[in-house]
Amino acid sequence: MKRNVQVLLLLFLGVGLLHISLLTDLYLRYVRPGLRPALIASGVLLIALGAVSAARDGFPFNRPRTDGDQSHDGDRSNGDGHGEGHGHSHAGGPKVAWLLYVPALTILFLAPPALGSYTASRDDAKAPKAPASTTGESLFADLPDKGVVEMSLNDFSSRAVWDTDRTLKGHTVRLTGFVTPGRHGTWYVSRLVISCCAADAQVRKVRVHGPAAPPADTWVTVTGTWHPTGKLGTDDASPALDVSTVDRVPAPKDPYHDVVVTPDSR
Known part of the structure; x- marks a missing residue:
């Protein structure tokens, strides 16, 4: 999975948890009132982890490529101008990984209702x-x-x-x-x-x-x-x-x- 997907997912989940537990009473649709402190602590921790990861990787959440990364991604030279044909791609995980945003954004913008009939x-x-x-x-x-x-x-x-x-x-x-x-x-x-x-x-x-x-x-x-x-x-x-x-x-x-x-x- 790409680093930007991981970082944004942590941030969205953290903000969503704080939204339903700190700013509203929506968390009562899912857990008992006594678990509110745990939800708030979890939201703060997720945001902190996302912020640290973002700061480490640099904006826009992609680590700058080094000479070693570039040589590893391309054909290696054997000294006589011929490549060895060992090119590799590290573009990240499958595109379907973006679907992980769905539950995070749902909690943030459209909290599911409580169980009912x-x-x-x-x-x-x-x-x-x-x-x-x-x-x-x-x-x-x-x-x-x-x-x-x-x-x-x-x-x-x-x-x-x-x-x-x-x-x-x-x-x-x-x-x-x-x-x-x-x-x-x-x-x-x-x-x-x-x-x-x-x-x-x-x-x-x-x-x-x-x-x-x-x-x-x-x-x-x-x-x-x-x-x-x-x-x-x-x-x-x-x-x-x-x-x-x-x-x-x-x-x-x-x-x-x-x-x-x-x-x-x-």
């Missing part, structure tokens, strides 16, 4: 397993008796599958997520949760019974009551909601942080 519709949602109780007491705290209960999809899914005490029964709950179309006109309100980065994303989704689905990937807040499905405490149960209202809301800055969304925070 395409991923959620192709992965099976699994409710987080409830911890085993050693005291015989309920694993889930009672919900407030009055008003609409704001819940995360994670908490609702866990209760809807594993809560044999049925603490969801009789309560109106409110959930927030993005729309994921299902089969035969069904749809889900979904979230993707991550441990480190988007590569390890796990799906949380609740089937909606009631209103027609808004467009895929639309962020919504739905209000309704628990729709029991399957036998509680087993993998046959699945989270579902009888929905009475659907309100569109702006996409959150951190799409993977599944927390309770209150009216004041929307």
